[in-house]
């Protein structure tokens with residue numbers, strides 16, 4: 001629907017000339033966040049069956065594939081995809097899969113090569129889930145990719161839609177402050193995620209009611225959520241859970257960045273470390289908030305992790321180096 005408005009707009013304005021109210025309304029509609037298809041439209045055929053299974057896997061990942069998984073035991077922790085890819089990957093600015101299927105295969109800087117969507121799914125099984133990749137031709141992989149294909153069905157190949165990215169933040173002109181982040185955490189987060197960031201298991205301990213944020217059962221170092229800006233953009237638009245949304249955030253940009261720095265500060269919190277596999281072999285393509293050198297610039301590992309980020313961004317722009325987050 002949004003797309004048809006987009007394409008109708010030029011035709012409409014060329015034949016209506018002096019009616020300013022319509023084009024303004026159209027522009028606002030065009031800016032609306034993307035609406036993914038409703039689950040009631042999943043077809044009743046073989047493909048639809050895989051889409052449904054894929055959606056269940058995204059929602060109940062630990063049940064199917066966790067350390068004591070019913071189908072396979074590939075995950076190293078009991079988190080579910082939906083803990084980060086909120087509402088089964090359908091929440092605006094909540095790490096959704098709105099346009100994901102439309103954008104793969106894609107160059108990935110971490111591997112410095114083109115990855116298929118299935119390989120990208122395995123990245124999340126290996127890193128945030130601290131697990132072992134599932135076979136690319138397994139029923140579970142085919143189901144997850146089918147679900148993503150169905151979810152992106154109205155998104156043209158190679159395009160993005162409004163709300164499929166992280167929310168934009170204004171970066172403070174100082175390093176992120178984990179000590180201030182600790183206060184933000186105590187006030188806004190600890191009630192669910194726990195004083196020790198350990199989260200809270202559900203009644204039969206098969207998964208989490210509140211997922212962990214650090215410690216042995218949380219996401220690995222090297223996961224995107226371990227990067228301060230990536231995490232802060234997610235947190236600002238979505239946490240505290242059920243209170244914050246992208247258009248009604250609870251935290252300020254500085255609070256979101258500081259609490260993300262507190263959670264991801266390796267000097268105070270531990271988390272699993274990925275074994276093997278070099279990340280970002282092409283130094284120039286590292287995200288600016290990735291904290292392991294070597295770097296294509298003279299900024300320290302500390303500044304890459306905690307900022308201030310703007311001088312790094314300015315330097316990269318001046319030297320024509322990529323600026324990615």
Ligand code: HEC
Pocket residue numbers: 058061079080081082083084085095096097099100117120121124125128129144165166219223224225230
């Ligand atoms: C701890 C949080 C976390 C968990 C759990 C997690 N992911 Fe991710 N995932 C991320 C982050 C962060 C990104 C990076 C998104 C970006 O670059 O904007 C990502 C990216 C992805 C992408 C690429 C999306 C795109 O549009 O490019 C796919 C596909 C994906 N995850 C699938 C999964 C699947 C399937 C699971 C469950 C098996 C899972 N993830 C579990 C955090 C997580």
Ligand code: HEC
Pocket residue numbers: 082083084086087184185188189190191192193209210211212213219225231235239240241242251259260
């Ligand atoms: C009311 C309970 C609640 C509060 C308060 C809350 N969260 Fe969450 N958080 C959740 C739940 C539940 C999820 C998983 C969402 C899902 O599965 O649908 C989650 C997911 C997350 C995730 C991604 C998954 C993971 O464990 O890595 C992060 C990061 C996160 N929260 C950070 C925060 C931060 C930071 C705050 C404070 C600003 C906060 N949360 C406040 C309930 C809460």
